Amino acid sequence: MIRSSDRDIRWLPGFNWITLCFFLFLYLPLIILVVFSFNATRSATVWDGFSLQWYVKAFSNDDIQNAAKNSLIIAAVSTLFSTVFATMAAIALGRNREIKHKTAFGGLLLLPLMIPEIVTAVATLTFFTAINLSWGIGNIIIAHTVFCIPFAYLPIQARLRGVDASLETAARDLYSDRRTTLLLITLPLLAPGIFSGAMLAFIISLDDFIITMMVAEAGSTTLPIYIYGLVRTGVTPEVNAVSTVLLGISVIAVLVSQWFAKKQ
Incomplete structure (x- = not known):
């Protein structure tokens, strides 16, 4: 008889880390995009403070x-x-x-x-x-x-x-x-x-x-x-x-x- 715990694939070596890497690869670029949309300077890679000027500029x-x-x-x-x-x-x-x-x-x-x-x-x-x-x-x-x-x-x-x-x-x-x-x-x-x-x-x-x-x-x-x-x-x-x-x-x-x- 197969126990429910035997069907749990989380026991596989490295499964949790693979899952974490998958979600980071999927959502980390989106998070970075959102964060740098509030950047105070034109740099898309260096954070220099919070600002809404780019949203104002975009909507205008x-x-x-x-x-x-x-x-x-x-x-x-x-x-x-x-x-x-x-x-x-x-x-x-x-x-x-x-x-x-x-x-x-x-x-x-x-x-x-x-x-x-x-x-x-x-x-x-x-x-x-x-x-x-x-x-x-x-x-x-x-x-x-x-x-x-x-x-x-x-x-x-x-x-x-x-x-x-x-x-x-x-x-x-x-x-x-x-x-x-x-x-x-x-x-x-x-x-x-x-x-x-x-x-x-x-x-x-x-x-x-x-x-x-x-x-x-x-x-x-x-x-x-x-x-x-x-x-x-x-x-x-x-x-x-x-x-x-x-x-x-x-x-x-x-x-x-x-x-x-x-x-x-």
């Missing part, structure tokens, strides 16, 4: 404001569309018994998660060029919507699996039509999963660089692209400040998404 920069506005607009609109499409797909595959080969359709829906993002970016750019699509930030919104659907779909699908289908059946037995059942029973029960998926889609869109870099046109600069342009001239506290703000938004969105996921 018109280019940064325009890039942030573009990022928020793109993320908000693409999140709305991708969440709607993901919800429709989850309900169709989870509740419609007439659809055949659901596993295949589900796999196709999640395929963008397995394809390298650079491949998706090149394919999207090629497609836009072939149809001569030039809608400014509209190009980015379309690309982000398609790319974010799988991220929104997974939490919604997980929530739908936990919803008792007999509740919807009971509503139909009480003479509720399909639309009323969807609006008053299914969607309210799916709300935590929908919100969690929307938060994931929002943060994926807000942070995306590769696809945005490929399909963005003049005047469609987003915050990640602008940060990349600043880094090419050297890392400064201003870059750290903008990156810290973006990191903070990402962390908050992920925490909110996890909180709603736990409510399931």
